[in-house]
Amino acid sequence: MTAINIAIDGPAAAGKSTIAKRVATTLNMIYVDTGAMYRAITYFYLNNQHTFSDFDTMIGQIDLKLIYDEQKGQRVILNEADVTDYLRSNEVTEQVSYVASQDAVRTYLVKVQQQLATDKGIVMDGRDIGTTVLPDAEVKVYMIASVEERAQRRLKDNIERGIPSTLAQLKKDIAERDAYDMNRDISPLIKAHDALEIDTTGMTIEAVTERIIHLAREAQSK
Ligand code: C5P
Numbered sequence: 001m002t003a004i005n006i007a008i009d010g011p012a013a014a015g016k017s018t019i020a021k022r023v024a025t026t027l028n029m030i031y032v033d034t035g036a037m038y039r040a041i042t043y044f045y046l047n048n049q050h051t052f053s054d055f056d057t058m059i060g061q062i063d064l065k066l067i068y069d070e071q072k073g074q075r076v077i078l079n080e081a082d083v084t085d086y087l088r089s090n091e092v093t094e095q096v097s098y099v100a101s102q103d104a105v106r107t108y109l110v111k112v113q114q115q116l117a118t119d120k121g122i123v124m125d126g127r128d129i130g131t132t133v134l135p136d137a138e139v140k141v142y143m144i145a146s147v148e149e150r151a152q153r154r155l156k157d158n159i160e161r162g163i164p165s166t167l168a169q170l171k172k173d174i175a176e177r178d179a180y181d182m183n184r185d186i187s188p189l190i191k192a193h194d195a196l197e198i199d200t201t202g203m204t205i206e207a208v209t210e211r212i213i214h215l216a217r218e219a220q221s222k
Contacts, residue, residue: 001220002138003120006212007129010143011178011189013150013157013170015200015208016125019143021073022209024123027216032066032116033074034126034133035096037109039087040064040076042099046091055104064112088161093173097180100127106186127181130192138219140195141212149201150174 006029008020017033024031044062052058065077075084086092099105106128113133116122124133130140145153151170158165181189191197196215200208 002222004138004216004219005117005120005134005136006123006139006141006216007134007137007192007195008123008125008141008143008212009127009130009189009192009195010141011150011181012174013154014143014145015150015153015205016143018205019200019208019212020123020125022205023212023216026209026213027123029121029123030068031074032113032122032124034109034113034124034129036074036076036084036087037064037066037112038100038105039092039096040078040083041105041109042092042096043083043086044078045099046095055102059104059108062108064109066116088158088163090163090165093177097177097184101180101184101186103186110187127189128187130195131190132187135192138222139212139215140192141215142191142195142197143208144197144199145201147171147175 006023008016010016017035021031023029041062041064045058048058048061052061063079067075067077069075075082076087110133113124117124117134126133130137130142148171151167151174154170154174155165155167178189198208198211
């Protein structure tokens with residue numbers, strides 16, 4: 001069996017992480033949520049932005065690691081502290097695309113992400129995985145869904161997490177974040193030329209998961 005990496009990209013709240021986690025569990029691979037890494041740096045930025053004048057200096061103060069907890073899954077360790085539980089707040093969500101558009105931030109995180117995937121066996125989701133982080137990934141998927149459906153899904157997640165939000169606000173936030181991510185200068189959100197596009201609008205989680213597992217098994221058997 002060939003060892004493979006799987007890259008899953010797409011706009012905000014398209015269901016990437018739910019699907020990627022299931023694919024990773026079924027195939028006994030490791031799931032890497034790169035959005036959480038950008039969120040962790042944004043969390044640091046929000047708490048420390050007055051202490052440095054540029055992003056290069058800020059990145060010099062950051063040491064970011066991922067660890068895996070049997071029960072809780074991926075945990076993000078920022079300068080020795082587990083910050084995972086702070087990363088989905090509205091404050092972080094509002095600023096993350098701005099922080100993620102900075103060259104120093106992307107250069108640092110792409111390197112960390114590429115190191116994680118050198119030995120293969122990784123399912124990584126984000127915005128630039130198939131284009132920039134893992135251009136040689138054996139399976140590449142670009143997942144999309146209507147803004148309406150994505151906002152509905154995010155509202156459900158937020159209610160479960162106790163994060164205050166409304167459908168109208170989520171639709172606006174999702175559309176704005178997509179526009180920012182698609183129009184930035186460095187590694188904008190775009191479908192890799194060799195990625196399979198899956199429109200998950202109206203599809204069940206099981207059906208999307210099955211589709212990707214099928215692709216992965218084909219790649220593993222090559
Ligand atoms: O996936 P999630 O919604 O948590 O990502 C948060 C933000 O992080 C995205 O809107 C985007 O600005 C940034 N991001 C990125 N590249 C990635 C993953 C996330 O620019 N690979």
